[in-house]
Amino acid sequence: MALHHNPSYLHHRTGTPRTEIIREVIFGMEDGMVSTMGAITGIAAGTQNHFTVVLAGFVIIAVESISMAVGSYLSNKSEKEIDDRKMQEEREELVNFPHEEKKELEDMYVKDGWPKELAPQMAEAASQNHELFLQEMAYRELRIIPDDTSTPLHNGIAMGVSYVVGGSVALVPYIILPTIAVATPVSIGLTLIALFILGAATTRYSGRAWWKAGLEMLLLASAAALVGFLVGRAIDTWWLHQ
Numbered sequence: 001m002a003l004h005h006n007p008s009y010l011h012h013r014t015g016t017p018r019t020e021i022i023r024e025v026i027f028g029m030e031d032g033m034v035s036t037m038g039a040i041t042g043i044a045a046g047t048q049n050h051f052t053v054v055l056a057g058f059v060i061i062a063v064e065s066i067s068m069a070v071g072s073y074l075s076n077k078s079e080k081e082i083d084d085r086k087m088q089e090e091r092e093e094l095v096n097f098p099h100e101e102k103k104e105l106e107d108m109y110v111k112d113g114w115p116k117e118l119a120p121q122m123a124e125a126a127s128q129n130h131e132l133f134l135q136e137m138a139y140r141e142l143r144i145i146p147d148d149t150s151t152p153l154h155n156g157i158a159m160g161v162s163y164v165v166g167g168s169v170a171l172v173p174y175i176i177l178p179t180i181a182v183a184t185p186v187s188i189g190l191t192l193i194a195l196f197i198l199g200a201a202t203t204r205y206s207g208r209a210w211w212k213a214g215l216e217m218l219l220l221a222s223a224a225a226l227v228g229f230l231v232g233r234a235i236d237t238w239w240l241h242q
Contacts, residue, residue, distance in 0.1 A: 022205060024072055024158040029198055031068065032166025034221045036060055037191040038228035040170060044180050045232030046239075053183075054174050061167035069160025076152035083144050090137055094130065101137060102127045108140045169194045195221045 040057045047053065094101050106123035110116050126136045138144045170191045177183040199217030200210040 019205075020076070020155055021158050024155045025162045026198065026202055028065075028068060028072075028159040028162025029166035030195065030217065030221075032061070032065070032163035033169050033191050033195055033198075034166075034224045035064060036167035037170035037188060037221070038224035040174065040228075041184060041188060042228035042232035044174075044184050045229050046235050047232075048180055050174065050180055050183075053180060054171070057167070057171035057174060061164055061171065065160045065163040065167065068163050069156045072159035073152050073156030076155045080152060083142075086142050086144060087134070087138055090142065091134060094133055094137065098127065101133070105133075105136055105140065112140065166194075192218050192221060 036057060039060050040053050043056045044053045102123050105126060106119045109119035109122050114122065126133045170187050173187040173190060174180070174183040177186060196214040196218040198214075200214035202208075203210045203213045206213065
């Protein structure tokens with residue numbers, strides 16, 4: 001009964017796995033583009049060696065995509081294991097202290113804004129169904145949305161693949177264009193455009209103005225390219241004076 005009075009719970013419960021994948025894809029693509037563009041722009045400015053830039057780009061994408069994928073997998077897995085442990089503890093409390101837990105749920109209903117006279121009926125109805133009781137306590141007390149479909153492995157794969165795709169946007173111009181002088185501005189420009197499009201695309205889920213989101217991501221990414229270029233030039237200048 002209580003679940004039917006909480007449409008936001010149902011919405012987030014059914015939307016959570018998709019939201020997790022979207023988060024990993026956006027994070028992976030953004031980080032892949034920004035990190036790769038910043039690094040190879042600095043290397044290009046510092047070395048002016050086409051082969052070195054391409055080699056470094058491949059190494060950066062390969063290593064970082066694996067690192068990001070593993071990091072995503074382990075963090076999501078750890079989070080899921082912690083939530084599972086909390087859920088198990090809650091299950092035991094429902095078995096050992098059912099009356100206390102029902103009163104606690106009743107108080108939480110009132111705290112969440114339900115009418116005080118209705119809260120006891122809702123808590124009583126929830127307590128008659130063990131799984132419903134557990135779900136309500138998990139959501140309202142632990143702030144956990146029970147979700148057996150969350151898959152850390154899928155999240156990790158999404159992160160790694162997205163990083164490769166994002167990093168490739170910055171690297172491809174150096175592979176297909178003949179000189180660094182030509183490839184560098186094309187790489188930066190192409191990456192910034194892709195970042196703007198990625199930022200704008202996220203508004204499909206966030207509801208923000210598309211141009212604001214795109215511009216925000218573009219400006220933040222531009223800082224990475226600038227830092228990479230300045231560091232590369234500074235090291236190149238220092239090296240020449242040694």
